[in-house]
Amino acid sequence: MPDTESESPFIVFFSKQNEKCSRCSRPIMQGALLCVYRNHKLTCTGCEGLGDHLLLPAGDVALTRRATKHSNVAHPVYSPEKRRNRYERRGTLVEAYALQLAEAECEADAADREVKRAKDAVRREKMDQEYIAVFAMRIRQLYPSCPEGLESEIAMHACEKHSGRVGRREAAREELDDESLKLAVRAHIRHTETPYDKLFERGYKKEQARDAVIDIVNRVERKWAAECLDNAPPPRMPA
Structure with a gap:
């Protein structure tokens, strides 16, 4: 079960099947919200004092932050994501008046927040470009014999936004270590x-394909890591 900042003894989920509340015995239909305790006891939102709350979908950070602040009781809502083997936050249960206040506040300063978002986007883009440039420079330092310009291509691919590749991982961005570059x-x-890639088309599994080409990978990597002969100092003549 996901960890939450709330001290509540239960987590709110979307029901995956028809259930029954352990307190009032009312049915909880598939797709409805239910509360799950750590001991797996199931209750309906009405028995937990959340029946009159509204579900604010995830996505609008400012609206969620303000509605949560105004609501006496706010509770995150999750659903299991089997493909990623984790729980995804889908929204927040808040009181109706709190959502109305939050919407009014967001509407009042929408123009200012849009200007700030635009400035932040420009700043993040600049920081990304600087990060990619450093990433490419470090690749060139580690692999001085790799083909000209290839370091930039590798850096851009590894650091592509939302890709989950090594260059986008938080640890790599905080401290660009040699292992991430390699x-x-x-x-x-x-x-x-x-x-x-062709081995995949022939039905190889990931580890099988990697094992099949590891000698080539190691050989090319050693070649690229070698110092360029053009940049090497001239050999000393024997005395």
């Missing part, structure tokens, strides 16, 4: 310098 380079080599 993972990005090895992934690029795997997809562009080996038959890795």
Whole structure:
């Protein structure tokens, strides 16, 4: 079950099937909201004092923050996400008057918040470009013999927004370590310098395909990591 900032003994979910409240015995239909205690006891929202609350869908951060502030009791709502093996927050239960106040506040300063969002977007874009440039520079330092301009291509791919790739991971962005850089380079080599993708088409599983091309990946990586002969100091003549 997800951890919540609330001290409530239960979590609110969308019901996956028809259930029955353990207190009032009323039916809880599939898709309706129900409260699940840590001991798996199920209750309806009415028995928990949430029956008159409104569900504010997730997505509008400002509206949710303000409605939660104004509501005497606010409760997050979750649903299980099987594909990602985790719980996704779907919204927040808030009191009706609290939502009305929050909507009025958001409408009053909508123009100011839009200006701020635009400025923040420009600032984030600049920071992203600077981060990608540093990422590419570090790749060139670690792999001085990789093809010209390839470091930028790898950096842009690894740092693509919302991709979940190594360059977007929080740990990598906080401290750009060599391991993150090497993972990005090895992934690029795997997809562009080996038959890795074709092995998938032939039915190979991920680990099987990786094992099949690992020697090629290692060989190309060593080649790119080697110092360019053009940049190497001239050999010393024997005395």
